[in-house]
């Protein structure tokens with residue numbers, strides 16, 4: 179039996195979590211969400227969302243499956259082709275991958291915009307500050323001077339020169355109707371969600387069924403590798419991607435995955 183079968187009782191810093199713990203990745207994500215709640219950037223419901231995601235990740239074998247890697251490559255191609263790509267950030271995304279989102283935005287030339295389900299001015303500001311602490315220069319979402327048509331709740335509040343104006347939007351970790359509303363606006367949507375049955379990935383042009391912790395660095399790696407590619411090559415990658423097949427492959431893996 180491993181020395182680390184149990185979760186360390188009190189973890190102040192994630193470095194205290196032993197890397198050889200069999201549930202290392204899950205403990206890191208849990209710890210980051212907990213810290214996010216303490217810092218006022220993540221909503222308490224974010225822990226529930228994380229639990230839901232980690233159950234699916236367990237069944238995926240906690241790895242990027244080939245169809246997800248393909249989706250991450252197609253997503254990178256879309257972001258590089260875009261005139262105005264925007265990466266949407268909520269409380270879970272800010273807690274889990276702040277630096278990685280700033281890096282992806284930098285590599286593909288995208289804007290970062292805070293958009294929250296449980297929106298308060300304090301959380302919007304705290305997340306924008308957190309992203310700036312991790313290297314972001316400009317963070318959108320505070321002005322909120324435009325609305326996504328057909329959406330009643332707080333997630334409809336966007337910046338006129340941000341998500342409202344974007345042609346390609348990355349929408350991670352939300353199961354909701356914003357994806358449908360953005361789709362109705364004619365935007366290309368990339369969704370990261372570990373649950374292939376959630377509403378958001380089902381309307382996405384590119385559904386990525388992978389943990390955001392693995393998905394974002396892998397998208398950045400693909401974007402770096404494709405940064406010199408010509409438009410025809412990028413269009414070929416985008417056109418060859420089949421969203422229904424990617425969802426089907428992920429669901430098949432979850433339902434029949436060999437965890438050995």
Ligand code: PTJ
Nearest residue numbers: 224227231268269294295296351352353371372373389390
């Ligand atoms: O910060 P706010 O106020 O905008 O709220 C954010 C949450 C996440 C609380 C809110 O959007 C929410 O309640 O989301 P849902 O409806 O629980 O959906 C979150 C989705 O993300 C679920 O389908 C999870 O399976 C998925 N998910 C959770 N953690 C991860 C994930 N997908 C990828 N990587 C993860 N680490």
